[in-house]
Amino acid sequence: MITQAASAPSPSIRKVSAERFAANLTPAAERTPEQVWLAAFADDLIAELQAADTIVIASPIYNFGPPAVLKAWADLVARAGTTFQYTASGPEGLLKGKKAYIAIASGGMPMGSDYDFMSRWLTFFLGFLGITDVEIIAADGIMGAGGEEKIAAAKDAALKIAA
Numbered sequence: 468m469i470t471q472a473a474s475a476p477s478p479s480i481r482k483v484s485a486e487r488f489a490a491n492l493t494p495a496a497e498r499t500p501e502q503v504w505l506a507a508f509a510d511d512l513i514a515e516l517q518a519a520d521t522i523v524i525a526s527p528i529y530n531f532g533p534p535a536v537l538k539a540w541a542d543l544v545a546r547a548g549t550t551f552q553y554t555a556s557g558p559e560g561l562l563k564g565k566k567a568y569i570a571i572a573s574g575g576m577p578m579g580s581d582y583d584f585m586s587r588w589l590t591f592f593l594g595f596l597g598i599t600d601v602e603i604i605a606a607d608g609i610m611g612a613g614g615e616e617k618i619a620a621a622k623d624a625a626l627k628i629a630a
């Protein structure tokens with residue numbers, strides 16, 4: 468599954484709002500016509516996730532964490548009762564049996580460092596949805612010394628996985 472979230476058409480993932488979040492939380496049969504429209508984009512993103520066996524997310528790190536568009540995607544696909552549920556023993560992810568590959572690029576910071584909140588957050592978030600089989604392809608520190616080699620190594624790693 469590859470979602471081109473950053474270039475998504477309108478209604479855009481870029482415009483996550485309290486209204487859309489409320490629409491997402493309203494059961495489908497109870498939504499107003501406006502809420503149906505507001506929730507439709509999230510419905511599509513969730514359906515895409517549910518249908519996928521393999522999920523590929525490629526993203527840069529912005530200010531130690533995810534770019535706003537990736538955070539917006541997460542806010543839209545995390546829907547209680549659909550992609551996760553609350554149980555007596557805590558939340559349970561409902562998207563099980565999937566494999567995720569996440570390719571993360573950073574200008575300078577090393578993946579897994581104390582100030583890398585991106586890979587930790589994304590791995591945790593996917594696990595929250597039940598996607599616990601996550602493999603990271605790191606293209607970190609690509610703006611520093613040896614950047615071109617790091618990009619080439621990440622491409623090689625991705626091509627090996629795809630083969």
Ligand SMILES: Cc1cc2nc3c(=O)[nH]c(=O)nc-3n(C[C@H](O)[C@H](O)[C@H](O)COP(=O)(O)O)c2cc1C
Nearest residue numbers: 526527528529530531532571572573574575576608
């Ligand atoms: C707004 C912004 C914030 C960024 N913040 C970080 C950061 O916190 N740490 C880091 O190592 N790189 C940071 N970068 C560099 C990006 O991670 C880097 O440009 C990206 O991974 C490479 O993709 P690109 O070739 O599309 O720019 C930032 C870049 C932008 C534009």
